Amino acid sequence: MKTILKIYGILIVLVITSCEDVIDVEVQEAPERLTIEASLDWEKGTAGNEQTIKLSTSTPYFQEDRNSAVTGATVRVTNDSNGAVFIFADQNNGEYFNGSFVPVLNQQYTLEVVYQGETYRATETMMPVTDITDLTQSTEDGFDDEALEVNVIFTDPADEDNYYLFSFQERGDLLPVLEDLDDEFVNGNEISWWFEKEEDDDEEEFVTGDIVDIEMYGISEDYHNFIRILIEQSEGAGLFSTTPVAIRGNCVNVDNPDNYANGYFRLTQVVRQSYTFE
CATH class of the missing domain: 2.60.40 (Immunoglobulin-like)
Structure with a gap:
């Protein structure tokens, strides 16, 4: 009886392995979008004048080449209260830098990015932080x-x-x-x-x-x-987690609203400290 069971077991394994098929699963890809990383963070005790904005494009999950840095865009931030304009210069690596930014608490700023003939805008307020x-x-x-x-x-x-x-x-x-x-x-x-x-x-x-x-x-x-x-x-x-959904930031494409950008334009004041456990 044990010999018969062993033979049946071998036959079952052979049947299962012989029925394996390679299945190609078509993965749905989202359209490529501009991604704007515009966090203008003013550390307390500093001038806050040096700020960098990063631009890239979204890439498919399985794409091996992840170099998606965006160059050639025009980036500027305007203080909506006094009209001061700060141009962020292209560093040719996806980063755009300004060394003379003037942060003012509780004032509204507008970000404008022009990329491939389309204009993206976002508005935020420079928020203070307590100590x-x-x-x-x-x-x-x-x-x-x-x-x-x-x-x-x-x-x-x-x-x-x-x-x-x-x-x-x-x-x-x-x-x-x-x-x-x-x-x-x-x-x-x-x-x-x-x-x-x-x-x-x-x-x-x-x-x-x-x-x-x-x-x-x-x-x-x-x-x-x-x-x-x-x-x-x-x-x-x-068990109680929310279902993941695509969420939009505040960067709006004023020329083609459906082609919105990922990311967010924020202005914050920040305090930084370190702690060593005893």
Whole structure:
């Protein structure tokens, strides 16, 4: 009986392997789009005059040649209040640089990009940010009461709506972790915003001697709504996760609205500090 079963098993394997077919799956490709990375970030304590805008085109996922830098475009930013115009010079590598930009808090600016005969525009306001008053460590606020976390302490300005973007990046990590906050329920209060690494995300917990670089941005409500969706989608699929969708930034093609650009034009003030775990 065992011999018969072995023979049947071999026959089944042969049938299965002989029925394998190569299936070519046609992957749907989105149209190539201009991608605008226009984050004009003014670090507190600096002049904020040196700013860079990056332009590229979207590429198919399986395309081996990823060099999609855009050159030959015309890029400028205008202060809508006083009419000052800042030309961003083509560096011939997808970057456009201006060394004399003048950031003014709470003023509106307009970005204009002319590429392949079409004009893209976006409007944003330079948003302020409060100071970080202290950085501490603890094991009390996070999900794991034994894991080290860093606490960013600051006081939210009262009687106004404020939105924040945090970036946490341990030295040696490839990418930062982004988190967002609006002050709807904490307006005017002292806030302790904590960050820890979780083993559930295949991350190693912070240990003594680790250094984490921290950035806190003041952002607009529109940008907060945009980055919130991106953060949710980047966290991966889960039981209560949102279904990934294509989201548009604020860069509008005024000549051909259907040919919109990816990316976002933002103007923010930012504070940067580092913390070493003890």
